[in-house]
Amino acid sequence: MPKILIRGAKVLGGEPQDVLIDGETIAEVAPSLTAPEGAQVIEAAGKILLPGLVDLHTHLREPGREDSETVLTGTKAAAVGGYTAVHAMANTFPVADTAGVVEQVWRLGKESGYCDVQPVGAVTVGLEGKKLAELGAMHDSAAGVRVFSDDGKCVDDAVIMRRALEYVKAFDGVVAQHAQEPRLTEGAQMNEGVVSAELGLGGWPAVAEESIIARDVLLAAHVGSRVHICHLSTAGSVEIVRWAKSKGWNVTAEVTPHHLLLTDELVRSYDPVYKVNPPLRTEADVLALREALADGTIDCVATDHAPHPHEDKDCEWGAAAMGMVGLETALSVVQHTMVDTGLLDWAQVADRMSVRPAAIGRLAGHGRPVAAGEPANLTLVDSAYRGVVDPAGFASRSRNTPYRGMELPGRVTHTFLRGRATVVDGNLT
Amino acid sequence: MKRHLISAADLTRDDAVLILDTAEEMARVADRPIKKLPTLRGRTVVNLFFEDSTRTRISFEAAAKRLSADVINFSAKGSSVSKGESLKDTALTLEAMGADAVVIRHHDSGAPHRLATSGWIGGSVVNAGDGTHEHPTQALLDAFTVRRRLIGPDAGLGKDLAGRRITVVGDVLHSRVARSNVHLLTTLGAEVTLVAPPTLLPIGVETWPCEVSYDLDAVLPKSDAVMMLRVQRERMNAAFFPTEREYARRYGLDGDRMARMPEDAIVMHPGPMNRGMEITAEVADSPRCTAVEQVANGVSIRMAVLYLLLGGSEPATTPHAVTPNTVRPEEAQ
Numbered sequence: 007m008p009k010i011l012i013r014g015a016k017v018l019g020g021e022p023q024d025v026l027i028d029g030e031t032i033a034e035v036a037p038s039l040t041a042p043e044g045a046q047v048i049e050a051a052g053k054i055l056l057p058g059l060v061d062l063h064t065h066l067r068e069p070g071r072e073d074s075e076t077v078l079t080g081t082k083a084a085a086v087g088g089y090t091a092v093h094a095m096a097n098t099f100p101v102a103d104t105a106g107v108v109e110q111v112w113r114l115g116k117e118s119g120y121c122d123v124q125p126v127g128a129v130t131v132g133l134e135g136k137k138l139a140e141l142g143a144m145h146d147s148a149a150g151v152r153v154f155s156d157d158g159k160c161v162d163d164a165v166i167m168r169r170a171l172e173y174v175k176a177f178d179g180v181v182a183q184h185a186q187e188p189r190l191t192e193g194a195q196m197n198e199g200v201v202s203a204e205l206g207l208g209g210w211p212a213v214a215e216e217s218i219i220a221r222d223v224l225l226a227a228h229v230g231s232r233v234h235i236c237h238l239s240t241a242g243s244v245e246i247v248r249w250a251k252s253k254g255w256n257v258t259a260e261v262t263p264h265h266l267l268l269t270d271e272l273v274r275s276y277d278p279v280y281k282v283n284p285p286l287r288t289e290a291d292v293l294a295l296r297e298a299l300a301d302g303t304i305d306c307v308a309t310d311h312a313p314h315p316h317e318d319k320d321c322e323w324g325a326a327a328m329g330m331v332g333l334e335t336a337l338s339v340v341q342h343t344m345v346d347t348g349l350l351d352w353a354q355v356a357d358r359m360s361v362r363p364a365a366i367g368r369l370a371g372h373g374r375p376v377a378a379g380e381p382a383n384l385t386l387v388d389s390a391y392r393g394v395v396d397p398a399g400f401a402s403r404s405r406n407t408p409y410r411g412m413e414l415p416g417r418v419t420h421t422f423l424r425g426r427a428t429v430v431d432g433n434l435t
Numbered sequence: 436m437k438r439h440l441i442s443a444a445d446l447t448r449d450d451a452v453l454i455l456d457t458a459e460e461m462a463r464v465a466d467r468p469i470k471k472l473p474t475l476r477g478r479t480v481v482n483l484f485f486e487d488s489t490r491t492r493i494s495f496e497a498a499a500k501r502l503s504a505d506v507i508n509f510s511a512k513g514s515s516v517s518k519g520e521s522l523k524d525t526a527l528t529l530e531a532m533g534a535d536a537v538v539i540r541h542h543d544s545g546a547p548h549r550l551a552t553s554g555w556i557g558g559s560v561v562n563a564g565d566g567t568h569e570h571p572t573q574a575l576l577d578a579f580t581v582r583r584r585l586i587g588p589d590a591g592l593g594k595d596l597a598g599r600r601i602t603v604v605g606d607v608l609h610s611r612v613a614r615s616n617v618h619l620l621t622t623l624g625a626e627v628t629l630v631a632p633p634t635l636l637p638i639g640v641e642t643w644p645c646e647v648s649y650d651l652d653a654v655l656p657k658s659d660a661v662m663m664l665r666v667q668r669e670r671m672n673a674a675f676f677p678t679e680r681e682y683a684r685r686y687g688l689d690g691d692r693m694a695r696m697p698e699d700a701i702v703m704h705p706g707p708m709n710r711g712m713e714i715t716a717e718v719a720d721s722p723r724c725t726a727v728e729q730v731a732n733g734v735s736i737r738m739a740v741l742y743l744l745l746g747g748s749e750p751a752t753t754p755h756a757v758t759p760n761t762v763r764p765e766e767a768q
Contacts (some may be wrong), residue, residue, distance in 0.1 A: 057650070195544075195745030203639030206544040206614060275552075276545030321555075322522050323544030324566070 007425060009151060011041045015050035015386060017376045019352025025055060027382040030424040035376050048420060050239035050386055056356045058090025058383035058421065059337065060363040060372050062182070063157070063308035064125070065329070066092070068114060069107070070099025075313040075403045077114035080333070081121040083311070083402035084259070085428035087333040088385035089121055091364070091372045092311075096128040097158040103128035103139035105147035112149035119166065120428050127151040129170045129181060133159045138170060145177045152368045155182035157236055158283075162188050166223060171231035178368060180258075182234040183222050185243070190214035195323065196272040196283040205273060207323065210285045212240040219243050223250035223257050232256035234366055237310050239265045239284040241294035248303045251392060258366050260308035261295050263339035264265055264330055268292075268408055278319045278326030279408050280311070299358060300349040306363040309336045313404030331402050335395060337387065338414040345389070346415060352389075359431055371424075386420040393417060401434060439551040439560040440740055443571040443618035448595055451623055454512045455579050456592050457739035458732070464501060465735065474746045475504035476510045481534040483525070484563075485511040490706060491573075492564050494730070495538045498737035507534070522546060526555035529620040534558050536745055543567035543665055544611075545609045567609045572764050573705055576616035576736040578623055580729050584701050597624030603653050604686060605664030605713055606675075608637050612705050613664060617645050629653050629676070632686065634675045655695045663688055663713045679712060689715040692760075693723065701725050 010027040017023045017035065019325060024039035025032060041047050064300025066080040084092050094111050096102035102111060108125040114124020118426050127144035131137045133156045161167045170181050191214045197432040198209025209361060219235055223246060226233035235247065238259045250257040264282060269289050272280045280286060298304040304323050319326050340359065344350040364373025374380040397405040421429040428435055437445060464470055482492050494506065495558040499506045529537055536559040539547045543568030551560040564570040582591040585599060601620050607613045607629050620627050627645035629636065640647055648654050655661065670680055676682045688702060702718055704726040710716050718724055
């Protein structure tokens with residue numbers, strides 16, 4: 007593999023540096039390097055160089071729903087979005103609740119070559135919330151699972167949740183909770199509030215999320231475990247996590263790009279592209295989430311990339327599937343909502359989208375400094391770019407993006423996975 | 436008038452008064468020996484019902500037939516829809532058959548909106564009740580009934596409901612009738628008060644352009660019309676209220692309560708009534724109760740809506756109905 011010299015990129019948004027990649031690692035970082043004989047030179051003046059992004063929350067749909075996404079198409083989408091590692095959620099068919107299924111997903115990720123795929127294991131058998139899945143077997147498998155989640159469903163039984171939190175301590179695992187009190191959300195179709203009252207759609211109240219988060223941070227404190235909160239969506243949830251962190255409890259949380267930008271006012275169109283779980287909330291929630299991501303109360307951005315085939319969105323609201331694709335637009339939305347608003351600088355973006363998600367997932371080789379000797383997992387961003395989102399060009403197999411036709415800033419021009427370019431000039435290799 | 440009738444909120448005061456005035460003309464047709472107008476001859480109206488509602492369907496059917504339209508009734512039960520056909524494919528089928536208007540009743544809030552905005556069909560869409568969202572023709576017939584009773588059939592022409600106090604009682608949370616009425620009655624200048632146990636009011640109701648009360652007895656003396664909503668007994672099982680009897684005691688309208696209403700005030704009910712639950716037989720059968728009149732008025736209102744959407748302002752043949760191979764009669768000569 008020829009050496010690669012990335013010339014003049016602003017590392018983490020700082021002073022321009024030259025970065026030399028040799029094989030799978032970063033060989034040298036300095037203000038000015040001479041290109042070695044035969045090296046490929048990438049002129050990157052003005053661009054931002056970040057560690058490869060890490061997603062804690064991706065639905066790759068394989069096995070079972072290959073009509074919406076496969077590990078291959080999903081990892082291509084991830085690479086286009088600047089990701090070098092994704093955590094594949096367990097709600098596949100069959101559910102990833104055994105060593106066999108997580109190893110299958112892990113192997114498909116290896117074969118794809120576009121992005122590391124770290125399978126997430128189900129907490130309970132069949133995501134049914136009744137009986138613990140073989141968490142230890144999934145951890146001991148080739149997939150080396152450390153993050154466990156019934157995402158899509160809440161581990162609502164307090165005893166099961168307690169046991170899971172305790173059990174995974176043996177191998178430094180973490181339970182990622184989809185916080186949704188099931189009884190309070192029966193028939194829920196959108197955020198409960200002014201808009202749902204008018205539209206006559208079943209309400210998904212904030213308290214259904216907040217009550218579970220409150221319970222789970224208390225449980226985690228009680229048993230001395232760490233807990234991760236998936237796709238936190240309300241201002242009240244932020245307050246609870248902030249309080250738990252102030253106590254020194256081991257609580258982490260993620261927010262999705264769409265909850266940083268979109269509100270339930272969009273549901274007035276009854277267009278199911280805006281149907282997502284947890285639902286789009288209010289302007290006040292959006293602002294609270296941005297503030298919490300800025301001050302570190304929320305640790306990281308996770309896409310909750312949820313591909314669905316066209317027919318599952320080309321229908322009436324009540325019949326539509328919940329979820330949005332997000333891998334290919336995440337960084338643009340974060341730039342738009344957090345960087346261009348002055349809430350985060352690029353070093354903090356690297357922290358929220360790479361360093362911390364890798365740390366929560368205990369993912370080796372990712373979220374590392376851009377420094378000599380580190381694995382060359384890198385993302386080069388043209389932050390001056392502005393473009394209109396056109397899902398026709400997505401690498402994902404699905405097109406259910408809420409940003410269609412929206413002008414967003416920023417574009418990933420290059421992604422490197424252990425020194426190999428997966429994206430060059432915005433195109434997959 | 437717009438091309439579709441999806442929400443009562445889409446109607447301006449003048450739109451609404453025009454519909455009520457047109458309905459008054461239509462009501463006169465009902466008094467003739469031959470209750471039929473040739474207005475919509477050759478036009479096709481499809482009643483697309485995903486939910487059982489014999490009353491609303493036959494009301495629309497009678498309205499379309501009195502305007503000489505061809506009527507096709509498409510019930511989801513026992514059809515391809517119950518075998519998994521999507522709303523989109525159903526819509527494309529109706530479009531291919533040349534429906535000029537689709538009257539849709541659907542269990543999902545927003546389904547008519549989706550049908551009207553998705554590009555699946557070219558004809559007009561009339562919302563005949565969607566989930567817990569809206570039922571605009573019910574609100575129009577209610578407003579029509581109030582205007583006729585409180586002002587008069589002739590005296591009411593051209594008038595709105597400015598200053599009239601209208602109370603809506605019952606399961607507002609699940610009621611598309613209540614939502615449409617709040618929009619329409621306030622557009623027409625009426626003062627609306629909602630009365631319900633707090634469990635049956637939506638979170639967010641405080642932003643609606645109306646008053647809210649938990650106390651029926653306090654509101655009754657200040658009401659020119661009291662609209663009782665149907666309350667489903669099953670709600671009891673979901674803990675919206677403890678028992679049927681407690682609901683009837685606190686929110687039901689009986690003879691004693693009716694006596695506290697102003698002398699000329701009327702009692703309304705969209706039907707079907709739960710006698711003994713939200714309304715006693717004594718009230719339901721009293722001359723102050725307009726439930727049966729509302730049914731008759733419903734046909735007039737639906738005639739007015741179909742007439743204004745299909746015949747009132749647009750040419751007799753809509754472009755979408757002409758396929759490339761079709762030669763217009765006038766061109767064939």
